[in-house]
Amino acid sequence: MNIVILGAPGAGKGTQAKRIAEHYGIPHISTGDIFRKQISERTPLGVLAQSYIDRGNLVPDDVTLEVVRNRLAEPDCKEGYILDGFPRNVFQAEALGGITALDAVIDIHVPVSRLMARLTGRRVCPGCGESYHVDTLEGKNTCAKCGENLYRRADDNEATVAERLSVYASQTEPLIGFYNSLGLLKTIDGDKDKESVFAKIRSVLDGLYDNH
Numbered sequence: 001m002n003i004v005i006l007g008a009p010g011a012g013k014g015t016q017a018k019r020i021a022e023h024y025g026i027p028h029i030s031t032g033d034i035f036r037k038q039i040s041e042r043t044p045l046g047v048l049a050q051s052y053i054d055r056g057n058l059v060p061d062d063v064t065l066e067v068v069r070n071r072l073a074e075p076d077c078k079e080g081y082i083l084d085g086f087p088r089n090v091f092q093a094e095a096l097g098g099i100t101a102l103d104a105v106i107d108i109h110v111p112v113s114r115l116m117a118r119l120t121g122r123r124v125c126p127g128c129g130e131s132y133h134v135d136t137l138e139g140k141n142t143c144a145k146c147g148e149n150l151y152r153r154a155d156d157n158e159a160t161v162a163e164r165l166s167v168y169a170s171q172t173e174p175l176i177g178f179y180n181s182l183g184l185l186k187t188i189d190g191d192k193d194k195e196s197v198f199a200k201i202r203s204v205l206d207g208l209y210d211n212h
C-alpha cells in the first residue's frame with residue numbers, strides 16, 4: 001500500500017505515520033526528518049534546507065522532489081510506504097503522481113485554533129522520534145520509551161510556527177480538494193488522543209488492505 005498522510009503542522013502526522021509504519025510493516029518516509037538529519041550532519045543539502053526551514057518556508061520543489069524520488073527508488077519501498085510531509089503543494093502532488101500510484105491519502109484534521117499551542121509546547125525525543133506536549137510531561141524532560149532528553153524543534157517557536165501555518169493554508173490545504181477529486185481522500189478527526197486517532201486510521205486502512 002502506498003499511502004500519503006496529510007495534515008497541518010501539529011496535527012499529529014508524524015506520530016500517526018510512525019504507528020502506521022510499525023503496524024503495517026512499511027517504511028515511514030518523512031521529508032522533514034530527512035532534512036533534519038542532513039542539517040545535523042551539515043551536508044550541503046542540510047545547509048540549503050535549513051535556510052528555508054528556519055524561516056518556516058518550504059524547501060524548493062526541485063530539491064525536495066529529488067530527495068523523494070531517490071528514497072522511493074530504494075528496495076524497501078517495493079511493498080509500499082507511508083509518506084509524511086510530502087507532497088506539500090499541488091506541484092509536488094502532480095510530480096508524485098508521475099512517479100508512483102497512491103492507494104490512499106489520510107488527512108488528519110485538527111482545528112486551526114489548536115495548532116499553535118500543540119506546536120510551541122511540543123517536545124521530541126532525539127532517539128526514537130516520539131513527541132510529547134509539555135503539559136503532559138509534569139516537569140520531566142525525558143522520553144518515557146527510551147529515557148533520552150527531549151528537545152524542542154528549532155522551528156517550533158511562535159514566529160516560525162505562524163509562518164508554517166500560513167504556508168500550510170495557502171499551499172498544502174488545496175491538496176485536500178486535489179486528492180478528494182481523485183477519490184483517494186480519507187479524513188480522520190485528529191482532535192482526539194493518539195490511540196483513538198490511530199484506531200480510526202487502522203479501521204480505514206484495514207478495509208483497504210482487505211480489498212488490495
Ligand code: AMP
Pocket residue numbers: 009031032033035052053054056057058059060064084085086087088092155164
Ligand atoms: P515537517 O517535519 O514535515 O514539519 O517539516 C519541517 C520543514 O521541512 C517544513 O516546514 C519545510 O520547511 C521542510 N519540508 C518538509 N517537507 C517538505 C516538502 N515536501 N516540501 C518542501 N519543504 C518541506
